[in-house]
Ligand SMILES: NC(=O)C1=CN([C@@H]2O[C@H](COP(=O)(O)OP(=O)(O)OC[C@H]3O[C@@H](n4cnc5c(N)ncnc54)[C@H](OP(=O)(O)O)[C@@H]3O)[C@@H](O)[C@H]2O)C=CC1
């Protein structure tokens with residue numbers, strides 16, 4: 001029996017990579033303890049919320065890519081479910097523009113849609129779930145099948161839908177797995193209620209809480225960068241590192257989706273999940289093995305060392321009109337007609353987190369995220385301390401290790417070298433690993449492709465465990481409640497700017513030095 005690593009091991013050239021994955025998957029494999037991937041057993045993938053945005057933009061296109069690349073068990077069939085009176089033809093028409101279909105794939109694309117069914121039903125009507133169950137049984141030709149249920153739904157219906165899945169729609173002789181999208185609650189208590197509810201229906205190993213940042217190449221890379229490199233591993237501590245800044249920036253605002261965003265705000269939307277997940281991978285201790293539970297145990301341990309945030313740790317912002325006088329497109333958050341009048345919801349947040357353990361005591365971990373900023377960027381910036389006893393007249397600048405998550409995956413180390421030529425000056429340069437150059441022409445699977453494949457495989461390495469979630473809410477709930485209770489007014493920042501100036505001051509106070517002198521000569525990194 002071949003043993004493959006949890007996760008997916010994507011590598012060099014796309015063709016080679018796909019071949020490798022296929023070979024590994026086709027052998028009946030033991031993925032992690034107690035989990036089999038049975039290539040030949042029929043699987044059924046049920047998409048709840050099939051009429052929605054997420055389903056058409058992400059889930060169906062991902063299923064298509066996995067099917068096209070022959071990565072799914074055979075046969076895998078698909079069933080959409082939502083309240084709208086649709087059919088497969090209509091679902092297909094809605095999704096097609098988000099799918100990449102080369103002329104050579106046309107035949108396969110037709111085959112893909114022949115494997116689909118659609119059921120129209122309510123989320124709280126018993127007989128509609130009976131109809132779904134009957135449709136699934138027919139789709140599976142009454143054979144043994146494993147089932148995956150993807151809840152691409154608003155959390156308000158999670159409880160009823162999961163109850164009906166459990167009561168009516170489970171596969172009797174195969175396994176059943178449930179994928180849930182964030183938000184997993186609004187705060188500690190609501191998240192706990194949801195968790196208790198899910199616990200009463202399913203085992204933790206059946207529940208896959210998706211945080212799609214855990215499916216991104218450079219986020220998955222963090223474990224390797226840290227634990228397979230002596231040169232980095234030995235400096236990864238408070239003796240060498242001054243501060244860590246984890247950033248998420250988007251160059252667009254809510255653009256008509258303000259109704260949804262306003263209920264959550266940027267802290268719940270991005271910081272409490274994506275950025276905190278990255279932090280835990282950057283800061284955790286080395287796990288005993290690469291087993292998903294060993295990794296998640298370490299993530300929980302480090303989160304437990306972080307005290308709940310307070311007002312002093314935060315800077316909050318909300319975007320207003322773009323400053324350019326002729327710009328009438330980039331209007332302030334409050335001018336989005338879907339945003340409630342006078343909303344105080346932050347669209348920008350910076351938080352300083354402290355980790356009270358031997359490795360990180362006194363090293364600020366800065367999480368920053370915002371909408372309607374000057375660029376699209378997600379990165380991890382590890383800033384090293386000043387060189388002690390500098391002999392270069394104070395001209396040495398701090399080293400930085402930057403892990404660029406997107407766009408343009410890269411890892412670079414900013415360092416000082418002698419300037420070229422006869423002079424003995426020093427200058428800033430970089431050791432640069434830009435993926436586009438190093439892995440030219442390679443196929444980088446989308447985060448959802450990796451994560452959905454992981455669910456088929458049964459690997460929970462890149463999914464959020466219940467206790468991680470509890471710790472995340474413990475850190476953020478008091479400050480979220482305080483912001484709401486005290487109607488904290490966010491600092492205005494112009495659409496297209498870098499966010500509130502106060503955020504840069506906070507960085508400065510927290511041992512992050514910005515020199516403004518570094519020049520990148522590598523061209524466009526987008
Ligand atoms: N392989 C590659 O693709 C490489 C690309 N590059 C590119 O070179 C460019 C510059 O490199 P970079 O590492 O960002 O170096 P910089 O020195 O320009 O920026 C360093 C950090 O300082 C922040 N910053 C900018 N202005 C201020 C300010 N006034 N106060 C406090 N902080 C500030 C930036 O964040 P922010 O503006 O987000 O707040 C950034 O996090 C980037 O576009 C980078 O992507 C560099 C090396 C390799």
Ligand SMILES: O=C1O[C@H](COP(=O)(O)O)[C@@H](O)[C@H](O)[C@H]1O
Pocket residue numbers: 212250269270378
């Ligand atoms: O979860 C979310 O993430 C997206 C950004 O995802 P990305 O993969 O495009 O970086 C963000 O736009 C959205 O508000 C948030 O809910």
